[in-house]
Amino acid sequence: MGWETWQSEELAEQLLELAVKAGVEAAEVYQSRSLSRPVFFEANRLKQLEIAQSEGTALRLWKNGRPGLAVAYGAVEPAALVERAIALSVLNHPEAVELVSGAKQTYPDEGSAVEVEQLVRWGKEAIAHIRESYPEVLVSSEWECEVESTRLINSKGLDCSHTDTTLSCYLAAELIRGDDFLTVSDGQTQRNILTPESLAQQIIERLEWAQENVSPPIGRVPVLFTAKAADMLWGTISAALNGKRVLEAASPWSDRLCEAVTHHSITLYQQPDIGPFSCPFDDEGTITQPLTFIKDGILQLFYTDRTTGRHLGSDTTGNGFRPGLGSYPTPSLFNLLIKPGTGTMLELTEMMEDGLIVDQMLGGSAGISGEFSINVELGYRVKQGKVIGRVKDTMVAGNVYTALKQVIALGGDAEWNGYCYTPSIIVEGLSVTGKAE
Numbered sequence: 001m002g003w004e005t006w007q008s009e010e011l012a013e014q015l016l017e018l019a020v021k022a023g024v025e026a027a028e029v030y031q032s033r034s035l036s037r038p039v040f041f042e043a044n045r046l047k048q049l050e051i052a053q054s055e056g057t058a059l060r061l062w063k064n065g066r067p068g069l070a071v072a073y074g075a076v077e078p079a080a081l082v083e084r085a086i087a088l089s090v091l092n093h094p095e096a097v098e099l100v101s102g103a104k105q106t107y108p109d110e111g112s113a114v115e116v117e118q119l120v121r122w123g124k125e126a127i128a129h130i131r132e133s134y135p136e137v138l139v140s141s142e143w144e145c146e147v148e149s150t151r152l153i154n155s156k157g158l159d160c161s162h163t164d165t166t167l168s169c170y171l172a173a174e175l176i177r178g179d180d181f182l183t184v185s186d187g188q189t190q191r192n193i194l195t196p197e198s199l200a201q202q203i204i205e206r207l208e209w210a211q212e213n214v215s216p217p218i219g220r221v222p223v224l225f226t227a228k229a230a231d232m233l234w235g236t237i238s239a240a241l242n243g244k245r246v247l248e249a250a251s252p253w254s255d256r257l258c259e260a261v262t263h264h265s266i267t268l269y270q271q272p273d274i275g276p277f278s279c280p281f282d283d284e285g286t287i288t289q290p291l292t293f294i295k296d297g298i299l300q301l302f303y304t305d306r307t308t309g310r311h312l313g314s315d316t317t318g319n320g321f322r323p324g325l326g327s328y329p330t331p332s333l334f335n336l337l338i339k340p341g342t343g344t345m346l347e348l349t350e351m352m353e354d355g356l357i358v359d360q361m362l363g364g365s366a367g368i369s370g371e372f373s374i375n376v377e378l379g380y381r382v383k384q385g386k387v388i389g390r391v392k393d394t395m396v397a398g399n400v401y402t403a404l405k406q407v408i409a410l411g412g413d414a415e416w417n418g419y420c421y422t423p424s425i426i427v428e429g430l431s432v433t434g435k436a437e
Contacts, residue, residue, distance in 0.1 A: 011057065011076060012153045018082045019061050020155065026097045027061035028154035030283060032325060036146035039119040043138050044127055049116060058325045059085045065094035071326045098306040098329075100285035102158035107280040111165030111191040119143040122169065126196035130173055133204050141171045143194070150283075158285045166276050167194050173203050175210075182210055182390070184378060185360065186228060189276045189416045206359060209380045214389035216381055216434035222355035222408055223396060224348055224382070224426045229358045231417040232372070233425070234336060235365040236400040237268065241293050243304035244331045247311055250368055252401065256299050263407035264297040267339035272318075277335040277419045284320040284329050291317055293336075305331050333419060340423040341410030348411045348424055350385035356432055357382060358396060366400045373397040391434060398430035405429075 033055035068089025172185035272288035305320025320329035366372035411424035
């Protein structure tokens with residue numbers, strides 16, 4: 001699966017040449033394309049196969065010091081794209097040119113593609129495994145292999161490109177018992193192989209825990225966020241580490257460098273060559289690098305793009321990424337890893353005398369403030385180290401920053417959830433409310 005060449009290998013060079021002839025001081029071309037073939041299952045059966053392909057080109061230039069950005073998808077008319085970018089530059093205020101100097105560099109491909117037939121086999125295996133234990137369950141799932149390529153070329157000689165292949169799957173099991181409706185879901189994102197049996201086993205384990213509905217614990221009790229749910233906490237921390245938020249004085253950690261901001265058990269870092277979200281360069285052409293943001297609870301570093309780094313008086317950390325083709329680079333994380341602790345999630349559960357496991361939530365993230373109040377879509381009560389049943393009509397509220405100063409334990413069961421590699425975590429300082437069964 002894939003393709004051999006860009007729509008036009010000469011398009012990027014042609015755009016730069018036309019831009020220079022039009023009198024611009026600097027220009028860059030960012031090209032992105034993707035090809036995916038998702039496989040969908042519904043109600044235990046194969047539903048459909050799809051093919052999705054896209055290709056886009058973004059031209060950014062500076063004329064009379066003013067930046068202009070124009071985007072085209074599919075076929076591109078070079079002269080028209082240059083004219084549009086120049087026309088838009090007239091509307092903008094002058095800005096410093098933020099381009100990386102360099103030479104041509106093609107990085108090794110990451111990941112291996114799999115055939116659609118393999119995705120279908122994995123889907124059938126996962127469904128069969130779940131239905132061996134729960135024949136009455138209805139399973140829906142999606143299995144996908146996506147190939148993405150990026151090329152960045154600019155008027156300072158930089159020309160870098162990279163292709164990566166990512167495998168992902170999502171599995172949801174629905175169980176109806178009278179008027180009680182239960183949905184348990186989970187997923188995987190990997191580079192070279194998916195493991196349907198282990199994913200199905202996680203679903204089965206949650207279904208077993210949910211055999212009986214019980215009353216939730218009330219008040220301030222230990223809360224265990226599974227690896228799937230814990231990324232709600234790290235979303236807030238990612239925002240606090242954003243150099244742009246520091247410039248805006250929006251981060252509560254703006255003046256906390258070299259100070260303790262979390263429990264000493266927490267270390268957060270970035271590793272460019274690890275996991276399905278590895279990345280050799282950012283969308284500005286800067287080489288990505290290993291970074292440690294928090295070490296043993298001590299704040300070490302904020303992440304930045306070129307503009308933010310310059311305003312902060314530092315330098316870019318290689319974290320300038322575009323939210324979309326029509327956007328300018330902004331500080332973003334491509335992967336965030338939380339150093340795991342030890343023990344399985346069940347071993348963490350044994351540490352709780354009376355507490356709550358949160359596995360699936362309804363509601364958004366806490367945001368930069370850290371304050372949150374979430375409905376527990378799927379949660380379980382723990383008493384004397386044992387899961388005794390599923391809780392319903394339960395809410396958890398608190399503050400992320402406070403909770404991460406009151407960590408009881410981190411598990412050794414880290415997994416990828418989006419761009420975040422996180423283990424299960426038990427925290428205190430949260431309030432649980434709910435309705436008795």
